[in-house]
Amino acid sequence: MAPHASVSSKPARATRIPTCRGDAVATDAMRDNDHVPALWEAGEWSAPASPVGMRAAKPVQMSGVFGEGVSVAVSLTFDDARASQLEGVRILDDHGLRATFYVLPSGVAAAPDRWWSVARLGHEIGNHSSTHPCSANFDFAAANALEDHTMQDIADDVDAATAMIQELIGVRPRTFAYPCGQSFTGRGRRRRSYVPVIAERFVAGRGCGSEVGNLPESCDLAHLEGYTVDGLDAGELRSLVAAGMTRGEWVIMAGHDIGADGPQTVSAPELDRFCSSLIRDDRVWVAPVIEVAERVAGVTQSAVVDALSGSPPRRRRSHLGSRDLRPAPGGQPDRRPFQHHEHPPSSRRPGAS
Numbered sequence: 001m002a003p004h005a006s007v008s009s010k011p012a013r014a015t016r017i018p019t020c021r022g023d024a025v026a027t028d029a030m031r032d033n034d035h036v037p038a039l040w041e042a043g044e045w046s047a048p049a050s051p052v053g054m055r056a057a058k059p060v061q062m063s064g065v066f067g068e069g070v071s072v073a074v075s076l077t078f079d080d081a082r083a084s085q086l087e088g089v090r091i092l093d094d095h096g097l098r099a100t101f102y103v104l105p106s107g108v109a110a111a112p113d114r115w116w117s118v119a120r121l122g123h124e125i126g127n128h129s130s131t132h133p134c135s136a137n138f139d140f141a142a143a144n145a146l147e148d149h150t151m152q153d154i155a156d157d158v159d160a161a162t163a164m165i166q167e168l169i170g171v172r173p174r175t176f177a178y179p180c181g182q183s184f185t186g187r188g189r190r191r192r193s194y195v196p197v198i199a200e201r202f203v204a205g206r207g208c209g210s211e212v213g214n215l216p217e218s219c220d221l222a223h224l225e226g227y228t229v230d231g232l233d234a235g236e237l238r239s240l241v242a243a244g245m246t247r248g249e250w251v252i253m254a255g256h257d258i259g260a261d262g263p264q265t266v267s268a269p270e271l272d273r274f275c276s277s278l279i280r281d282d283r284v285w286v287a288p289v290i291e292v293a294e295r296v297a298g299v300t301q302s303a304v305v306d307a308l309s310g311s312p313p314r315r316r317r318s319h320l321g322s323r324d325l326r327p328a329p330g331g332q333p334d335r336r337p338f339q340h341h342e343h344p345p346s347s348r349r350p351g352a353s
């Protein structure tokens, strides 16, 4: 577990929560959050308990990065292009919310017309690799282990996914989610981070299994923190947003299946309740990862321009790598649907070419 700046006086009682890595816990503070919905209803987001019970609550700091009056940005993300997501996406659509789906080409190939429709509705389609390489400690990854991969293997795998997704549904992914939240190749002295491979290709990369949100002025867009939210109820999801609101964070949630209770599943009724809450507070900006990432990148570009012109910096610069920086947008967040290519889905399947 990651170190924290401060420790609560009350010891945390650990409870297992299913995650992509299977090792995350919920603490007393996360479970004991009955006050959070009440705060939400009252519009009072004053320093709720930390979602992990370890981070001290701080006064709300309005960064202004996300737009006037917005205290927290929230990105809902779902991995693997699982079939249940094609049903669950209706919950988001009913509430007018758009998410990011980090897809495997094999999942898209199972229902290209439907995934094309998901993109057409304004949801972001992101890259989640072609073959989902993870640590050899996962049984399913034994023959495709990151410990045995080279940096070129990763680059080829990711590029192949982009090409297949583009061929299937006419969308070129602009953000990436690390399979299993893992971002290394090799082992021992030859172990390396493959984050630079992602930074060269995408506006942003999302991790998972994190214990903190992203500070827009200092986060690394190429390796964003993401909470794993499988198995969490609406109150627990709200607690994560409430904690992010105290720090002006970008809160990224990573789930898998959407439906009935089960492993790696976000409960459909709980997601529905959570979405109902999200749309009732104007201080919460819900947007796909690409849109928040471009907002964050735009603000940091302003800082670079200020530095070159001798003006006092408006914002500290994020660690952006070599990505394409966009001009800083102004005013309220752009809530228009993200523009995708409008090509009809290809009838071809991965491996057909």
Ligand SMILES: [Zn+2]
Residues within 6 Å of the ligand: 079, 080, 128, 132, 179, 180
């Ligand atoms: Zn995955």
